[in-house]
Amino acid sequence: MANYDFLFDNLGLRGWCGEDEGGGLSSMSDLMGQAGEETEDTLWDTPFPSLDALHDSCNTIPQSRDLTRGLERGFLDIKDSLKVVVDPLTQPLSWALENALWIMQAAPWWMMIPLLMLVTWGVGRSGKLVALVAACFSFLAFIDFYDHTMQTLAIIFVCAFICVLLGVPIGIAMARNDRVQKSLIPILDMLQTLPPFVYLIPLIFLFSVTEPKLYGIAIILYAIVPVVRLTDLGIRLVDKDVIEAADAFGMTSRQKLFGVQIPLALPNIMAGVNQTIMMSLAMVVIASLVSAPGLGVLVLRGIRSLELGVGLLSGLGIVLLAIILDRVTKAALARINAEQKS
Amino acid sequence: MSDDVKISVRNLYKIFGGNPQEALEKVHAGMGKVELQAETGHVLGLNDINIDMPAGKTTVIMGLSGSGKSTLIRHLNRLIEPTAGEVYVNGENILDYNERRLRRLRQKEMSMVFQKFALLPHRTVLENAGMSWTIEGKSKRAYAEEATKWLDRVGLEGQADQYPAQLSGGMQQRVGIARALTSNSDIMLMDEAFSALDPLIRTDMQDLLIELQDELAKTVVFITHDLDEALKLADHLVILKDGYVVQQGEPQNILLHPKDPYIEAFVGDINRARVLRVRSVMQKTSERPDNVGGEVDHDDTLENVIALSEGDTTKNYIVMRNGQQIGVLHMRDLVRALVPRKPGEAAAAG
Structure with missing residues (x-):
C-alpha cells in the first residue's frame, strides 16, 4: 500500500x-x-x-535512479560526437603538457634551479626573493621531491599560461560589451563554485586517463575564472577621463585598448594572474586523482596507504611552492604598481 | 566677418533620455526644461545654441554647474553627439564626418585640455606631450624636439622624463597644455582647465594662457564657472544658463549692459575697476577737455586710472591708442561705471 x-x-x-x-x-x-x-x-x-x-x-x-541513469545515457550518447570536436581542439594541450613535463624533468637540477632563480630576478628584481626561491627548491630537492616538484611546476606553468592566453581576451570582451559580461558571469560563478571533483567526472568519460589533457582541462576550467574577472574589472575601472582624453586626441579603439586600457588595467590583470596560479596549484593536487603527476601523487599516497610522513612532507612542499609562486607574481605586480604610481 | 569665424554652432540641441527625438518635438513646441523632465523624464541639456567663435580669439563659455557648458564643448569635437543642429569647423559641418575624418579632426585640427588633466599615468611627461604624434604613428625621435620645445615654453624644463604622478597639479596641467600645443592644431578646447588648481597657480596659468595667446593666436574655447576668469581671458563671452545662451558678446559690453536679471546678479559681485577698460567707459571725441589730468591708454583698466588720479574725481583724461587721441575719459563717468545696476533695473529700463 x-x-x-x-x-x-x-x-x-x-x-x-x-x-x-x-x-x-x-x-x-x-x-x-x-x-x-x-x-x-x-x-x-x-x-x-x-x-x-x-x-x-x-x-x-x-524512479529517481532512472533520472540519473538517463543523464548518464544522454552524456554517453553525445560523448562520441563531442569527442570529435573537443579532441582535436584540446590536443595541443596534451602536447604542451607532455613536452613541458619532459623538459622540466630532463633538464638537470644544476641548470633548472639557477634558471628559476634567474627568472625570479627578471620578474621581481629582488635578491631576497631569489634567495627564497633557491632555498625552497634546494630543500625540496634535498628531501628527494625534486622530480615531483618539477612536474607540478611544469603543469602549473602550462595551465596558467593557457589561462592567461584565453582569460585576458575573454575579460576584455566582457569589459567592452555588457551583454557578453551578463551572459558570462553565471558561467564563471558556476565554474568557481562547482566542487572541483565534479569537473573530473565528465572528463573521465570523455578522455582516456592516460591523456594529460584530462587534468589539463580540469585545471584550466577551475583556474581561469580570476584572470577573466579581474581583467574585466581592471578595464572597466580605467579612469573615464583618461579614456575621454584618448578619444579627444583621436585614438582608434585599438590604440585605446593597447595603449591605454590594458596598461592601466595591468595591476588588476596581474592580481588575476596571481590568483589563477594559486588556483591551478590547488587543482593540480586534486587532479592527481586522474593521473596528474607531481606532488599531488605523494599527497594521494599519504592518504591511500596512510603514510603520514609522506603526506605531511608533500603538503609542506606544496605550501612552499605556493609561497614562491605567490611572492614572485606579487613582486611583478608591485613593480608594475610602482611604475605607474611613482 | 564670416571669414573670421572658426567654429560655428547652429541650432544645437541635446536631449538626454530614452527617446530624444520625441522629446525634441515637445521642446520645439515650446516645452521648458523643468516641464520636460517632469513629464517625460528627458533632460534638456542644450537648447537651441547658436554661437560664432572667432578665429584666433578666446571664446569663453561661462555658466554654473548644470548649465550645459561641458556638454557644449564636447559637441565641438563630437565626444557627444547632438540631438539636432550643426557644428561647422572651418566651414565644414563636422556632423557629416565619417569616423576616419572625425579622428583626423581630433588629431590635427583640435586639441583638448581637461579639468582633471587626464594624462596617461604610465607614460613620461615627454611621451604625454607627444601623444598626438604617437597616435599618428610617429616615433619618439620624431616628436621629441617639438614636444620639448612646448614643454620648455610652458615652464617644464628638465621634467621630460618624469611621470605625471611625480608632478604637482599645476605642473600636470602644464603638461596638459603642452600636449595640446604639441599637436599643432589651430583650435584648443579647454574644459574647466584651471578649475582644479589652487587660486595662485590658477592666476599663473591664466597669465600663461594669455601670454601664449598673444604669441600664437589660436582659437581657444574655454569653459569656466568663474566670472573673474572668464572676464580675464575672454574676447568673446557666452553666458549659459539651464542649457540656453542668456547673453553673448564682448565681455565689457555684457558687464555694462547686462541683458537680464540673472546676469546682473552674476556681474554684481565682481571687482569692476579691475575688469572694465578705459575704452568701454570713455566718450569718443577728438576735442581736448578742460582740467586734463593726463593721458591713459585705451586698454588700461579703470583701476590704473583711479591710481593715477589719486582719487580726484574732477579730472578728465585723454585716451590714446597708438599715440593718437581717440577719446576722453571723465572721472565722473568712471565712478558711475563702478556701481553696478541693481538687478531688475535693466528690465525696468527696457
Missing part, C-alpha cells in the same frame, strides 16, 4: 499507470521494508511526493 495511490485513483489515471506487477527496480527502503514489519502509515510519516514515492503508487512514473 503506497501513500499516493489515492492521487492516481481519484484522477482516474489508474489505467495509465498499469497494473502493479512489482516491476522496476526496488529501492533500498523497499528492501528494508520487506525485511521488517509493515507499519501503519500516519500523517507524520507521509513522504514528500518524490519520484520514488510516486513510483510506489504508479509504475509509469520513473
